[in-house]
Amino acid sequence: MLAREQCLMLAVLKEAVVDLQSPSCTVRWRAHAWFFASAGKRNHIFAFPRICREFACDPAAVRARIFATVPNGGETLH
Numbered sequence: 597m598l599a600r601e602q603c604l605m606l607a608v609l610k611e612a613v614v615d616l617q618s619p620s621c622t623v624r625w626r627a628h629a630w631f632f633a634s635a636g637k638r639n640h641i642f643a644f645p646r647i648c649r650e651f652a653c654d655p656a657a658v659r660a661r662i663f664a665t666v667p668n669g670g671e672t673l674h
Contacts, residue, residue, distance in 0.1 A: 605647045612644070616666045631659055
């Protein structure tokens with residue numbers, strides 16, 4: 597069974613994937629930026645790399661899988 601924090605982490609990840617498909621360029625850009633967070637933000641509890649570590653997943657592999665399945669590869673610019 598997942599802890600509450602883990603459930604919330606998964607919800608944040610799911611929302612970021614949904615945001616990559618948004619019609620809003622700004623929303624897509626923010627989601628893309630979250631997946632490629634700067635070093636200073638990587639240890640925040642809801643940072644993408646930290647969520648991956650929580651579930652013992654490689655961030656690069658998870659990112660590649662997500663971007664491969666999102667239409668237009670999560671394209672951020674039009």
